[in-house]
Amino acid sequence: MPTYRRYPLRLVRGEGLRVFDDAGRAYLDFAAGIAAVPLGHGHPRWLEAVHAQLDRLVHVSNLYATGPQEELAERLRELAGFGLVFLSNSGAESNEAALKIVRRYGRPRGRLQVVALDGSFHGRTFATLAATGQPDKRAPFEPLGGATFVPPNDLDALDEAVDETTAAILVEPVLGEGGIVPLEPRYLEAARRLSDERGALLVFDEVQTGVGRCGSWFAFQRSGVRPDVFTLAKGLANGLPIGATVAAETLAFGPGEHASTFGGGPVPCAGALAVLGAIEEEGLLENARVQGERLAAGLDRALEDAGLPGRTRGLGLLLGAPVGTGEGPPKAGTVVRALMARGFLATEAGGDVVRCTPPLTVDGATVDSFVDAFDEALAASLQPAEASA
């Protein structure tokens, strides 16, 4: 189906920070899927773990226990410092499970509503789309319902929205698809306090922010605000399909209340364990913070050079450079294409933002080369000739 608006690029191979197209041309990959390849392509430790698990056992369903699943759940619980884990296959599924937990919690007291944010993205299934604050994505599928939307970082609007019908507040600590909008620490603190005072749950969608992307295992650890439920997916298994829903023990599903045929399969779980192991042993949380600061500073210099008013937003290596001039049509797509022409991949995010999410293994010299290319791409994009090409 013609579902995806694709870039004119056919990719055939990946190696470390690079991918190669069908003409053998190399691209430095600051997209990394959509923030889904934290170790880079073909990381030796990850490859070895996945190959070994493929040889040993691939699938037996969840009617039986398997080692990698138990080990991954235990590891996630350790890293989070709380919770029980349900494993699935994607971000939408991990949020779907979170929303079922929320419904199960709120229903006995007639609380069926979720308060979510304008510009948020939680997935494409019915329940997750209903909680996604992007009218254009929702429109063809209305009526959806079940969610109230408030602007991010607006304390008064949140205070007004959370009432006796609210089962949960659902937020991304940094809005990803919505244009890389970090929630302020005091906003997250207020969300925690309001949830507690008014009998609602606090749910963090960490599908994009989690697994080291923001310079800590999970973004909530940088804010110090602990949610009742959080979700992971994208980077967790370095490109293999997986999702995880971590919930306080008191919120756990009972037997038969939720399930997945493939969820928590041995191969993606082995891949995820290799990701967590490599992040720890290679100091990638620290690297995400250090290289993130270097990249943000470089992108800001380039924005200034180009005379653009916006400044880079984000946390760790989840960064967005707003390239809009405030006038005329959005430029992010033009800049991304100009980068591609120079051998660099990045992605677009809402609100006219060029999103940079390189592997967490990225080094300073590579960051600098991306910044140089971004500087050139901006200059080229702001000239009408290449912009219309």
Ligand SMILES: *Cc1c(COP(=O)(O)O)cnc(C)c1O
């Ligand atoms: C990508 C994303 C999702 C959806 O994940 P899928 O694996 O595509 O279903 C949900 N929430 C956030 C924050 C995301 O970035």
